[in-house]
Amino acid sequence: GQNIDQPTEMTATEGAIVQINCTYQTSGFNGLFWYQQHAGEAPTFLSYNVLDGLEEKGRFSSFLSRSKGYSYLLLKELQMKDSASYLCAVLDSNYQLIWGAGTKLIIKP
Amino acid sequence: IAGITQAPTSQILAAGRRMTLRCTQDMRHNAMYWYRQDLGLGLRLIHYSNTAGTTGKGEVPDGYSVSRANTDDFPLTLASAVPSQTSVYFCASSDSMDTGELFFGEGSRLTVL
Numbered sequence: 001g002q003n004i005d006q007p008t009e010m011t012a013t014e015g016a017i018v019q020i021n022c023t024y025q026t027s028g029f030n031g032l033f034w035y036q037q038h039a040g041e042a043p044t045f046l047s048y049n050v051l052d053g054l055e056e057k058g059r060f061s062s063f064l065s066r067s068k069g070y071s072y073l074l075l076k077e078l079q080m081k082d083s084a085s086y087l088c089a090v091l092d093s094n095y096q097l098i099w100g101a102g103t104k105l106i107i108k109p
Numbered sequence: 110i111a112g113i114t115q116a117p118t119s120q121i122l123a124a125g126r127r128m129t130l131r132c133t134q135d136m137r138h139n140a141m142y143w144y145r146q147d148l149g150l151g152l153r154l155i156h157y158s159n160t161a162g163t164t165g166k167g168e169v170p171d172g173y174s175v176s177r178a179n180t181d182d183f184p185l186t187l188a189s190a191v192p193s194q195t196s197v198y199f200c201a202s203s204d205s206m207d208t209g210e211l212f213f214g215e216g217s218r219l220t221v222l
Contacts, residue, residue, distance in 0.1 A: 004151065033209040042199060042213035043152070087151070091209040096167075099151030 002026045004100035006088050011106045012078055020073045020086050020103045028093020034062050034073045035087040037102065043087055047073070075105075083107045112136070115200050115214035122190050122221050130185045130217045132200035140206045141183040142167075143175060145196040146216075152199065158183055159206050190221045 003025045012018040024032070031050040035043040049055055049064035049071060061074040073086055085102040092098055113134045122128050134141065139160045144152040154167030158177040172194060174186045183202075187194055197218050201211040 008149075030207070031209050042215050043211075044213070045210050048210060089152075089209060091207075095207045096154070097152075097209050097211070099153075101149060101151045 002090075002092065002098045004088055004090060004098055006086075006100040006103045008101070009104045009106065011108060012075075014078055014080060014107055014109050016078050017074065017076050018078060018105065020075075020088075020105065022071045022073070022088035022100060024069050024071070024088070024090045024098070024100075026090045026092045026098050029066060030091040030093065030095060032062075032064055032071050033089045033091070033097070034071075035089065037085045037087060039084070046086075078107050080107050080109070113200055113202055113212055113214035115198075115217050117217060118215065119218040120220070122187075122219060124191055124221055125189050128187045128190055128219070130187075130198055130200070130219070132183045132185070132214060133181050134183075134200075134202045134212070135181065136202060136212065137180060138202035138204055138212070139180070140203045141177065142201045142203075142211065143173070143183070143185045144199045144201065145169065146199060147196050155185065155198075157206070187219075190219075192221045195219060195221045 006022045034046040037043040047062040054063045059076045064071045087102045088100040089097045116131045142157045143155040156175040158164045161180045200214040
């Protein structure tokens with residue numbers, strides 16, 4: 001079966017750095033996506049990786065290793081507004097998005 | 110502002126009743142999706158549409174139906190609601206089915222009693 005694993009919850013301090021990991025086992029691979037979802041709101045697209053390596057976008061970076069079935073989202077200079085759930089998703093060989101359950105990130109002052 | 114509009118935002122429904130969740134997008138996206146989101150679970154695909162006039166079943170289609178009469182609208186119908194359909198429902202769209210960059214509506218919180 002297809003599976004996406006990510007930690008249920010993480011806690012970090014304002015101003016610090018946090019890394020949210022995602023491992024996947026899917027039927028094929030056509031890209032990995034990270035979304036941010038604030039409580040009570042819709043998910044919004046953050047980043048996309050299809051080749052191995054690091055993609056940087058401001059304070060957020062996303063890394064992919066296809067051979068290891070592994071990705072992480074790195075958030076730098078954490079702000080209170082970064083408190084949210086972060087969803088990892090993989091586009092499989094049938095172009096269906098497989099979603100992880102999400103990681104709830106709690107930022108403390 | 111361009112985007113996706115869902116209605117209603119929230120609804121309490123008696124079991125056995127029929128309910129339609131509305132979804133409209135103005136981005137001229139070809140693909141549209143309906144997901145449900147439950148605590149502790151990832152987003153689960155109910156139905157999708159590649160383009161106007163076509164629909165397909167997702168991971169959890171039972172008890173739901175959709176139609177895609179035109180590009181903009183993609184309503185989701187619960188023919189006879191059951192308590193297990195209590196959930197938050199998200200409509201989403203994308204330029205095509207071969208991208209994972211989806212745009213989501215604000216969600217419809219449905220409670221079936």
